[in-house]
Amino acid sequence: MITTTRRAQDRIEDLFNLAPGDGSGANRPAFSQQEAEAMLLVADWARQAGLEPGVDPFGNLWCLPPGDGPFVTSGSHVDTVPDGGRLDGPLGTVLAVEAANRAGGRRGVLVCAAEEAARFGAGTLGSRCMTDKLTDSDLARMRDANGHDALSARTKYLDALRELPILEQAPLERVLAHVEVHIEQRADLRERDLSIGIATTIAGPVRHRLSFVGEVAHAGETPVAERHDALCAAAETVLLAEKLCREYAPHTTVTAGTLRVHPNALTSIPGAAELGVDIRSVEGGRAQRLLQDLLQGARAAADSRGVTLNEEPLSASEPTTMDAAMVRAAEKACGGLGMRYGRCVSFAGHDAQHVATATPTALLFVASENGVSHAPGEAADWRDVEAALAVLVELMQGLLGGVA
């Protein structure tokens, strides 16, 4: 007989092998054909577990227990960053199907669409649209590197899922509680000798685009005093971000992760530089304070060079405090099974924080072997995965109370 974890391992490999990219990692961008293919695969496994799959208008996959009553859900996502790992998303998704398979009853699976921000500069699109935090016009304004907007991408993605029933709306009001299991994205749990982390807070990301506009000029014929070098102003801002990241550590981070230079020519003074900045904090108000410090520095860097600065907020949210009763329920499940567990925070955003606004939600992390995340080297000890599955089954059973 094939063991549950062996099947889970095989399924994670099946997802990984769907769209191997040029490197050694997974490539299933948000709202892509590859994400749709992965959703179809999960729908198939869910059917084998006796669930009824369907897609809501936002692109999220729901695998429902038969009948009309309330149920509990678990799940994560199946899209990836470019050249991503095999566990971020698929681990929680595959374990959710296993939990339904192992325990039956009123357990469903919820796989949220377009969780990763890599393609459109904003993530958790499926869960945020489902919980009224984003609208179609917001999606229409988001563009990928090829100029495709997220709304049209979702339409094509939904088209690729047309073999599944389309749900008129997300059946959130029937969900008693939701649990997302996710691979840990740092190496904290292993250092604490824990298998499972229970998230108490999820950082709220604040994202900004800073566009420096100077003047294109000849690299050889323009004296330094006459230059309006947009890239130099951006570069100063990048280094300031690093400095602030040190000053605000450990509960707040800032990263300047994207830079576009115009005309990007070796013989020209850069006339424009566009910088993307991501700030995260698990403490309320801290991300905004860091942003103000950064903007002040960026304005000074621009002013000193006769460069103009356009500041464009992309998104801003406060940290999410996870439901205290759900945290206690998860602790009880872990404790009852004798697992090594502890509380933790998440700097990475997750669908769980948005689903949490509609129904009591828990986010559980499985210890990472090496702290690698968003890269092909993501790894977990399968004993920890087995532990997480046992906890998930136990927790969902407890959450169902008298319903199952």
Ligand SMILES: [Zn+2]
């Ligand atoms: Zn993830």
